[in-house]
Amino acid sequence: MRPLIDADLLQNQSYIGGSFVGEPRLAVTNPSTGELLAQVPDVGSAGAEEAVDAAATALPGWAGTTAKNRSALLRRWFDLIVGSRTDLATVLTSEQGKPFAEALGEIDYAASYVEFYAEEAKRISGEVLAAHRADARIMVLRQPVGVVAAITPWNFPAAMVTRKVAPALAAGCTVVLKPAPETPLTALALAELARRAGLPAGVLNVVTGDAIAIGQVLTTHRDIRLVGFTGSTEVGKILMRQAAGTVKKVALELGGNAPFIVFEDADIEAAVEGAIVSKFRNMGQTCVCTNRIYVHDSVHDAFVARLTDRMRSLQVGDGFAEGVMQGPLVNEAAVQKVEAHIADAVQKGAAVKLGGRRHPRGGTFFEPTVLTGVTGEMTLAREETFGPLAPVFRFIDEDEVIVAANATDTGLAAYFYSQNAARLFRVMERLQYGMVGVNTGMISTELAPFGGIKESGNSREGSQYGINEFLDMKYVCVGGVGSAS
Numbered sequence: 001m002r003p004l005i006d007a008d009l010l011q012n013q014s015y016i017g018g019s020f021v022g023e024p025r026l027a028v029t030n031p032s033t034g035e036l037l038a039q040v041p042d043v044g045s046a047g048a049e050e051a052v053d054a055a056a057t058a059l060p061g062w063a064g065t066t067a068k069n070r071s072a073l074l075r076r077w078f079d080l081i082v083g084s085r086t087d088l089a090t091v092l093t094s095e096q097g098k099p100f101a102e103a104l105g106e107i108d109y110a111a112s113y114v115e116f117y118a119e120e121a122k123r124i125s126g127e128v129l130a131a132h133r134a135d136a137r138i139m140v141l142r143q144p145v146g147v148v149a150a151i152t153p154w155n156f157p158a159a160m161v162t163r164k165v166a167p168a169l170a171a172g173c174t175v176v177l178k179p180a181p182e183t184p185l186t187a188l189a190l191a192e193l194a195r196r197a198g199l200p201a202g203v204l205n206v207v208t209g210d211a212i213a214i215g216q217v218l219t220t221h222r223d224i225r226l227v228g229f230t231g232s233t234e235v236g237k238i239l240m241r242q243a244a245g246t247v248k249k250v251a252l253e254l255g256g257n258a259p260f261i262v263f264e265d266a267d268i269e270a271a272v273e274g275a276i277v278s279k280f281r282n283m284g285q286t287c288v289c290t291n292r293i294y295v296h297d298s299v300h301d302a303f304v305a306r307l308t309d310r311m312r313s314l315q316v317g318d319g320f321a322e323g324v325m326q327g328p329l330v331n332e333a334a335v336q337k338v339e340a341h342i343a344d345a346v347q348k349g350a351a352v353k354l355g356g357r358r359h360p361r362g363g364t365f366f367e368p369t370v371l372t373g374v375t376g377e378m379t380l381a382r383e384e385t386f387g388p389l390a391p392v393f394r395f396i397d398e399d400e401v402i403v404a405a406n407a408t409d410t411g412l413a414a415y416f417y418s419q420n421a422a423r424l425f426r427v428m429e430r431l432q433y434g435m436v437g438v439n440t441g442m443i444s445t446e447l448a449p450f451g452g453i454k455e456s457g458n459s460r461e462g463s464q465y466g467i468n469e470f471l472d473m474k475y476v477c478v479g480g481v482g483s484a485s
């Protein structure tokens with residue numbers, strides 16, 4: 001790995017009860033070069049239980065401290081993250097592969113959640129409601145849910161950590177974080193910065209290792225009261241079933257299958273830029289990435305020509321190389337999925353306009369690919385590709401395209417381009433998605449509620465709504481107070 005300015009940010013042990021512990025033995029490699037970056041421990045179920053115990057022990061002190069104190073510690077963590085953004089991005093690109101400029105952007109995005117919830121910690125409030133009897137008072141308190149398990153994915157090794165951990169800590173919860181096995185080093189570096197910020201021992205714990213053994217503890221342990229997960233719908237359903245045994249809250253951010261619709265009255269140049277942004281962020285590996293592009297018949301050819309031109313300029317290579325905009329995919333299985341979607345589409349009549357193959361660099365690099373003549377019978381219409389594949393469908397009618405866009409079990413993000421004001425309202429209201437980008441391909445910000453409907457999940461992260469997941473509501477009825485008048 002490139003040398004870090006602050007070498008102590010490269011931690012290779014789990015973080016439990018305020019100490020880095022465990023024998024490093026699971027390899028973490030660079031997906032671009034195959035280089036061994038570090039080894040981390042497999043703490044197994046015993047280590048996971050230790051971490052839950054540490055979080056449970058720390059809970060009363062953390063929940064009992066003032067909101068102002070929690071806010072100040074989060075703010076210090078934010079300042080340290082911003083101060084180490086270059087090192088954090090170096091670790092991130094090394095273990096994840098995304099271009100360094102994009103990794104810097106992710107660190108800033110990750111930091112923004114810490115900053116936002118440092119501010120929000122002080123705004124948690126309850127209510128006094130109109131009472132049912134003259135001598136009674138009804139109070140509503142909002143209290144931390146307790147120990148939170150956060151299980152985070154490899155595609156955003158920093159931002160998905162802070163988007164769960166920061167609101168949990170702001171609410172007064174303590175946390176056991178399980179980062180993805182592919183990308184634990186960014187999470188451990190963030191934990192080291194949290195330690196330096198002064199977070200008390202046990203308030204944040206990071207466990208590395210076998211997902212099944214650790215996940216089993218985190219979803220069944222009586223002291224965990226909420227499981228937050230970002231990842232596939234398939235795994236989300238398993239975790240939900242496991243958590244049902246102790247009736248935990250589950251906050252799920254799962255897969256998507258985002259449609260991107262270009263109407264005949266769209267600004268085509270802007271739509272192409274939006275498609276590039278929403279399709280090729282993180283090499284097509286985000287759950288809000290465009291998966292299906294629907295273009296009106298009358299502008300189809302102009303759009304495809306411009307999109308293909310723009311995609312030709314997307315330089316593929318190592319994330320640290322100058323000018324690179326597309327790194328490797330996460331692993332061989334990811335490459336095979338892209339290949340399978342292309343093969344199925346071509347076999348059913350689609351045409352490859354650009355790319356279509358593994359990149360000559362080898363490894364898990366793949367060529368940015370455009371397919372035309374795509375139809376709803378193809379696998380890529382139903383499944384999320386999670387790779388650099390832009391399939392273009394042709395449509396004629398607004399009703400027809402909305403039916404097609406909604407024909408999926410998931411409902412995370414959708415995008416459309418139009419300059420017709422009446423259509424903007426009609427279409428945004430009819431799309432069955434938790435988030436809609438209108439004339440933009442970039443919707444992610446800490447200021448907005450991120451989340452889906454249907455099989456894309458059941459919670460919201462970010463904004464003033466995101467902290468609600470981590471707060472229980474308690475109704476208190478105070479009797480015998482007497483009447484106010």
Ligand code: SIN
Nearest residue numbers: 156230286287288444
């Ligand atoms: C994700 O892909 O899980 C998150 C993407 C984002 O926050 O924009």
